[in-house]
Amino acid sequence: MFNSFAAVDNLSIEIDDGEFLVLVGPSGCGKSTALRCLAGLEEISSGRVYIGDRDVTYLDPKDRDIAMVFQHYALYPPVSYTHL
Numbered sequence: 001m002f003n004s005f006a007a008v009d010n011l012s013i014e015i016d017d018g019e020f021l022v023l024v025g026p027s028g029c030g031k032s033t034a035l036r037c038l039a040g041l042e043e044i045s046s047g048r049v050y051i052g053d054r055d056v057t058y059l060d061p062k063d064r065d066i067a068m069v070f071q072h073y074a075l076y077p078p079v080s081y082t083h084l
Contacts, residue, residue, distance in 0.1 A: 007033040039068050 008030040015021050023031040036042035038049060040061035049057045056064045 008037065035068055039066060040064050 011030075011034055013021070023034065025031055033042060037044050038051075040049075040056065040059060040063075044057065047057075048055055051064060051066060
């Protein structure tokens with residue numbers, strides 16, 4: 001929840017091995033937030049995150065065994081050249 005706004009509400013996705021996922025939608029519809037929740041970069045306020053049969057809701061991003069690439073670094077604000 002951002003203030004009282006649900007950025008992602010009731011999302012359920014199943015992706016088989018070898019499949020790719022593409023999220024398309026207008027700015028502000030929750031695409032990046034959903035991916036950040038899956039990757040563990042965003043705290044979720046309710047529900048569970050599963051990768052396969054494994055509940056990763058409270059695992060650190062490094063322990064989830066997934067990767068994502070950002071088009072713009074603005075989606076990962078804590079990382080900048082000065083922090084390297």
